[in-house]
Amino acid sequence: MIRSRILWTTVLATVSVIVSYAAARGDLTGMINILFMTGLVLLMLAGGYYVWSGGFFNLVTKGFKMLKPDRFRKDYGFEEPLDGSGGEAEAEKRARIHRWAATVGFWVGLIDTALSFLLIPLI
DSSP states (O other), rough: OOOOOOHHHHHHHHHHHHHHHTTTTTTTHHHHHHHHHHEEEEEEEEHHHHHHHTTEEEEEEEEHHHHTTTTTOOOOOSSSTTTTSSSHHHHHHHHHHHHHHHHHHHHHHHHHHHHHHTTTOOO
16 A cells, blocks of 8 residues: 555646546646646645634534523533543544545645646646
């Protein structure tokens, strides 16, 4: 298994350029448009992941729940035991994969967007 983010970023950016060229049927303007939109979508997805995983929406909903006067305040405890019998290891593995994918998606999106701007003078 290849674990290098740089290698995966390079491979996926190359595949993205080749697929956008094929989808545009050799038209440079179409390729630039496809590269820009692909890069923009990847950047938005990566940014959304980092906002979501940062806990912003959890804090907002917790704040609105605290505004309700009829709600009793409870202490928030652990949902799973910390002795390893729960799903902590599996959850950590999933979170690591999601972070990895978001980082690679961010860099591929940045490369695609930058390349679309760099190709504009060739039109």
